[in-house]
Amino acid sequence: xxxxxxxxxxxxxxxxxxxxxxxxxxxxxxxxxxxxxxxxxxxxxxxxxxxxxxxxxxxxxxxxxxxxxxxxxxxxxxxxxxxxxxxxxxxxxxxxxxxxxxxxxxxxxxxxxxxxxxxxxxxxxxxxxxxxxxxxxxxxxxxxxxxxxxxxxxxxxxxxxxxxxxxxxxxxxxxxxxxxxxxxxxxxxxxxxxxxxxxxxxxxxxxxxxxxxxxxxxxxxxxxxxxxxxxxxxxxxxxxxxxxxxxxxxxxxxxxxxxxxxxxxxxxxxxxxxxxxxxxxxxxxxxxxxxxxxxxxxxxxxxxxxxxxxxxxxxxxxxxxxxxxxxxxxxxxxxxxxxxxxxxxxxxxxxxxxx
Ligand SMILES: [Zn+2]
Numbered sequence: 287x288x289x290x291x292x293x294x295x296x297x298x299x300x301x302x303x304x305x306x307x308x309x310x311x312x313x314x315x316x317x318x319x320x321x322x323x324x325x326x327x328x329x330x331x332x333x334x335x336x337x338x339x340x341x342x343x344x345x346x347x348x349x350x351x352x353x354x355x356x357x358x359x360x361x362x363x364x365x366x367x368x369x370x371x372x373x374x375x376x377x378x379x380x381x382x383x384x385x386x387x388x389x390x391x392x393x394x395x396x397x398x399x400x401x402x403x404x405x406x407x408x409x410x411x412x413x414x415x416x417x418x419x420x421x422x423x424x425x426x427x428x429x430x431x432x433x434x435x436x437x438x439x440x441x442x443x444x445x446x447x448x449x450x451x452x453x454x455x456x457x458x459x460x461x462x463x464x465x466x467x468x469x470x471x472x473x474x475x476x477x478x479x480x481x482x483x484x485x486x487x488x489x490x491x492x493x494x495x496x497x498x499x500x501x502x503x504x505x506x507x508x509x510x511x512x513x514x515x516x517x518x519x520x521x522x523x524x525x526x527x528x529x530x531x532x533x534x535x536x537x538x539x540x541x542x543x544x545x546x547x548x549x550x551x552x553x554x555x556x557x558x559x560x561x562x563x564x565x566x567x568x569x570x571x572x573x574x575x576x577x578x579x580x581x582x583x584x585x586x587x588x589x590x591x592x593x594x595x596x597x598x599x600x601x602x603x604x605x606x607x608x609x610x611x612x613x614x615x616x617x618x619x620x621x622x623x624x625x626x627x628x629x630x631x632x633x634x635x636x637x638x639x640x641x
Pocket of ligand 1: 331
């Protein structure tokens, strides 16, 4: 087995375990000494005392330490990939996007509706039916932007009626379809990484956001894109999103040094200047905030540069992890210092598990 990825601090993990935070799926499993059982962070079972819990980065590590998988949260079902039991259902849903699924249909397809509900709740914070509905809505929304009539889009989206469609769209976007034309639909997909799941958002042209799910800034990043672009977000994928997910996988496997998926990072002139300068910091190297400030021609503005670096919306891809303090120390990182250490070790050709 490969060297284990790093873990967040114990306080963070115990808190995440207590509050069942889905963002920590794939980052750790919690093993309970008194019962000999290990769980996902989101396990619905009653949580044990802190002193009884130990943590492992992967289910395999907990198994190797002699723990048994919990029957309620099934930590051996990979959190980051579509499980086998769900795949036929997703394929059927893709093949017939207009189909309206009932819980009977799910049972007919051999899927336990309660299990499907749990899986989609943990991953997207919505039910399976809610997910399909949001996706249909997103497809219809794109057509509106492309100029299709509202009624036609409503039919294609298979909503009961035009008024029902308008109501659903208004709830999802806070506006009527008339106003949707000016808004910008971004699809959001999750992708696994050794540092926990990443969110990737983009349209048909480019990727706008790559961010860790548990990062506190995430909501602000969404709000900033919403404000700057009039963006609305739907679950799903576009070609650039798919391409970025592939590039991220290759990067984490140590096989990719330069991302080539088209990017957009709309911001203030100062932010855009700093973010562009980040793209020039080569793989496997670091630079200081002061050097970055000099490159952007703002010698005195290292603090303003540091702030713009922290507001980077394209984690990993625009390499803010390569910026260090003047004395070479790692200083802050929005996604947590443990992630910054991991990324620098990966790029330096070191075994990330050893840092
Ligand atoms: Zn469990």
